[in-house]
Each structure stands twice: as structure tokens, then as C-alpha cells.
Amino acid sequence: MSAPDSVALTKALLAFDTINPPGRERDCARYTGGLLHEWGFKVDYFEYAEGRTSVVARAGGSDAKAPLCFTGHLDIVPLGTRKWSRDPFSGETDGDRLFGRGTSDMKAGIAAILLAARNTAKQLNGRPGIVLVLTAAEEGGCIGSQHLARTALLGKAGAMIVGEPTSNYPYAGHKGSLKFYAKFRGVSAHGSLPELGVNAIYKAAKAVGALEKFDFAVKKHPVMGAPTMNVGTFEGGQGVNMVPDEATVGVDIRTVAGMDHAELLSRLKKTLGGETEVSVFSDMNAVWTEPQNEWVQRVFEIAGRHLGARPEPKAQTYNTDAGNLLRVYKGAPTVILGPGEAAQAHQTDEYVSMDRIRQSVAIYEELIRDWCGA
Ligand SMILES: [Zn+2]
Numbered sequence: 413m414s415a416p417d418s419v420a421l422t423k424a425l426l427a428f429d430t431i432n433p434p435g436r437e438r439d440c441a442r443y444t445g446g447l448l449h450e451w452g453f454k455v456d457y458f459e460y461a462e463g464r465t466s467v468v469a470r471a472g473g474s475d476a477k478a479p480l481c482f483t484g485h486l487d488i489v490p491l492g493t494r495k496w497s498r499d500p501f502s503g504e505t506d507g508d509r510l511f512g513r514g515t516s517d518m519k520a521g522i523a524a525i526l527l528a529a530r531n532t533a534k535q536l537n538g539r540p541g542i543v544l545v546l547t548a549a550e551e552g553g554c555i556g557s558q559h560l561a562r563t564a565l566l567g568k569a570g571a572m573i574v575g576e577p578t579s580n581y582p583y584a585g586h587k588g589s590l591k592f593y594a595k596f597r598g599v600s601a602h603g604s605l606p607e608l609g610v611n612a613i614y615k616a617a618k619a620v621g622a623l624e625k626f627d628f629a630v631k632k633h634p635v636m637g638a639p640t641m642n643v644g645t646f647e648g649g650q651g652v653n654m655v656p657d658e659a660t661v662g663v664d665i666r667t668v669a670g671m672d673h674a675e676l677l678s679r680l681k682k683t684l685g686g687e688t689e690v691s692v693f694s695d696m697n698a699v700w701t702e703p704q705n706e707w708v709q710r711v712f713e714i715a716g717r718h719l720g721a722r723p724e725p726k727a728q729t730y731n732t733d734a735g736n737l738l739r740v741y742k743g744a745p746t747v748i749l750g751p752g753e754a755a756q757a758h759q760t761d762e763y764v765s766m767d768r769i770r771q772s773v774a775i776y777e778e779l780i781r782d783w784c785g786a
Contacts (some may be wrong), residue, residue, distance in 0.1 A: 418520075418527050418769040419510060423503030425519040426512040432487035434463075437548040437556075440486045441465035444526060444546055453544070460559035464548040467563045468647040471533050472541020472784065478570035479541040480783040481741060482776065483557075483733055484750070485550030486513030494760040508765050515764035516616030516752030520521040521575030522546060524751050524769055528776030532786065539784035542567055544780045548734050553694050557733035561740050569741040571707050573779065574732045577752025579765075580772055582715045584747060585709060586728035587636055587682035588735060590676065592620065593660050596648075600657040611654030613648045619684045621647065623663065625722045626683055628676075633668040635782070636727045640666045666729075669700030696735040700727065701745040707783075711747050714778045718771055728754070749775070 416424065428440035438459070445455040445467045453469040460466075466486075474481060491513055498504045498511035505511070510520070520635055529544055536542065545566065549556035557622065560566060564744050595617040601609025620643050628639045648659025663680075667673065673695055683691055701708050703725035716722040751772035756762045780786070 418523050418773050419766050421523040421526060421765070422510060422515065422769060425514065425522055426501055426503050426514060429501060430487045431490050431513070432549060432551045435487050435549055436463050437486040438463045438465040441467045441515070441548065444522065445469065447526060448529065448544065452533045453529070456565050458563055458565055459557060460548070464556060466548045466556050466560050467546040468543065468674055470541060470543040470567070471529070472536025472539045472636040474538060474540050477540040478568040479746070480780060481543045481545060481569035481572040481737070482529070482575060483547065483572060483577040483734060483737060484522045484525055485547045485556070486519050486522065487549055487551050488517070488519070489551050489758050492760055496761055498761050505766070508563045508767055510766050511761060511763045513762055515756070516577045517757035517762070518576055518750055518752050520752050520764040520769045521577065521750035521772070524772035524776055525575050527773045528780060531773070531777055535786040536784060539785065539786050540570065542780055543567060545737060550733050554696060554731065554733050554736055557736035560742040561736045562757035565685045566737065566740045568743050571783065572734060572737065572741055572744050572746040573776070574734050574746065574748040576732050576748050577732070577750050577754045577757055578728070578748055578776060579753055580715060580719060580749060580751055580768055581726070582711045582723050582747045582749045583728045584635065584703050584725050585669060585698065585700030586730060586732060586748060588671070588673070589694055589696045589731055590665040590667060590673050590692065590773045591663065591694040592690050592692040593662050594684050595658065595660045595691070597687070598655065598657045601655040603653035603655065606655050609657070612656045612659040612747070615685070616648060616661055617644065619688065620661055622683050630668065635725050636668040636700070639671060641670050667698050671698065673697065696731045697738070697784055699732065699734045699738065699746055701747070705745045706762050707745045708747060710782055711749070711779065714782060715749060715775055718775050726729040730754070
């Protein structure tokens, strides 16, 4: 299949079961890499663990200007507990809708990136070119891109398009996240003699009270608004007749552009008390490009023409790999723009509009030609 259309290619990608966990992106990664190789791209693979394969592919390149990056993830979320009325992997259609797990989030986006790359590949010689970063393990923590960003494979990029679901509306960024567990320790004793112990639940409860009143001390972001905090879990104690010697709370903070996570974390640790053991399990920076940026204005113009209205600056609520990739592609203006519907992500009977996939290919192609002067 060397010349598939966008719907056929999305269906081909759907057929790979890349449900994460466990992920198993390798076959899907090899398939996309094989196509790109056939179309003249230089393809590299990277596995941070057995079978967890990411793809980096590039075409064109010049000293004058860095390439345009397109990124998307190959893994998908589990099917959930509700029964599907459509087959999640075979690519059933109904009218304009193509059903399946990962249609919107985001194999349609991957298909659109691949086809725009194929359609422009021959014109990229001696031009700034493009680099495609197709990641493993985005769902549940952006682990694949975190590892990839530590390698030399990413090279350079002058701007970035994240193909996550936006119904092709260009978003200028998204919030960041800082998630951690805070563990409180006490001393166990018999429930009838609590004065002999130290109650870890009391410690944790006081800390939760302090977190509820925590002042982020940042101005509202004009588009993202204010940062938020949610204490999502509270665990502790082994029996009602015992003084608990351990309690743990799980905290989910969503940050806005401009916040320094390291500084925030040190203030939070002070709030929680010096003895508290804090273990961070997700640390993703917010992504934001000022909408006045020249390239973002070009994206707004090009996407606006296809959408029939000029976009307004907006930010997404979900995280993407961009937070990790921007550690390498420092300062690259970034937009999130892809064919999936954000509301369909992670839903039972997930679908994508087939017209949107075709529209996405057209927008991506125009953005490539615009960037490369081709
Ligand atoms: Zn996604």
C-alpha cells in the first residue's frame, strides 16, 4: 500500500492494537517508518523499552532555516468498561464517521501527518524540510517523548505542530501539569493508647487543609486562566484499632504558561512540612506561544481559510508531548492542530470525521509549503 488515501491509511493504523498499557507500538511504528522510507524520508527508530518504539523521520533540510516538526503519538487508551457498539479496530464507517479506538486520539492525526509528508516530500530537497516525531507511550505520562528528548535523534526544529484532536482549530498552547504523591509518616500504636503513637492521618489531613488554601501567587493567564489544584487520593491506616503510621495523598496541579515548576514544588514542600516525602510522577511544562508570533499568525491565516473563520487565541486543557519536545526544540513556536474531535478522545464508540482528516492533510500541506517556500 504505497499510495493510500487518508481514510484507508487511518484504517490501516487502527488495525494495530497499540493500547497502552502495555503499548506495543513497535509494529505500528515499523509500518509508518516503512511508508516514510518508501517516500524518501530518512527514518530512525528509538525504543526506550522492549516494543515501545518511536519514529523520527526527516526530509529536506538547509542551513538557513530549521525544519518544521509534526508530532503525534502512536499509542491509544484502553477500550474502557462500557461495551462498544462498533468494532474498535476494523474501521467501521457510518456517513462521515469513521469509528475505532484512537480514531480521534490520534491515528487520524498520524495519517494526516503522513500523507501531507508524502505529498510534499519531492519538493523538500534543498529546502528547510520537515521532521516527523511519532511517539510511543504518550497516554498516561508522555514517557516516550521524555526518553526521546534525551537522545540526539530529534535534531532541530524551527516550529512545531502537534496533531492532537482539535477539529483542525489551531490552539496556541495548553496547560502544564505537576502530579505527585506526598507521604506522611507517624508511629504505630494500639488504638486504645493513641498517646503512645503519632497519627500519620492527622498529619496528612492538616497538610490537605493547607493545600486547599495554597496561594499560587501568579497572575491569571489571559487565555489559560488560573492554575488549579486537586487532591485526588487520600490513603492511610490499616485498621480502626491502630494508630496509622503512614498516610499518602495524591495531588494534581495544572499550571499555566510562565510558571516555574521547580520553584512551585519547593513552595509546596514547605507547605507540606519538611518531613513529608514528595514523589513527583508527572512534570510537564505548559506550552504557550504568543498568538502575535509571526508563524502562529500564518497558521491562523491558513487554517482560518479552511475553517471559514479566523481563529481566536485559545488553549487546550490536555497535555501533549510538546512539553518534552520543547526541551530540545527550545523556543520553537508551537500550535496544536489535528483532525480528531477532542470530545471523542477516550470515549466509547470513538469516531473521527473523515472530512476533517482530508481537511487536515490540506492544511498540513499548506503549512509545509509555507514554511519551506516550496
Ligand atoms: Zn492524544
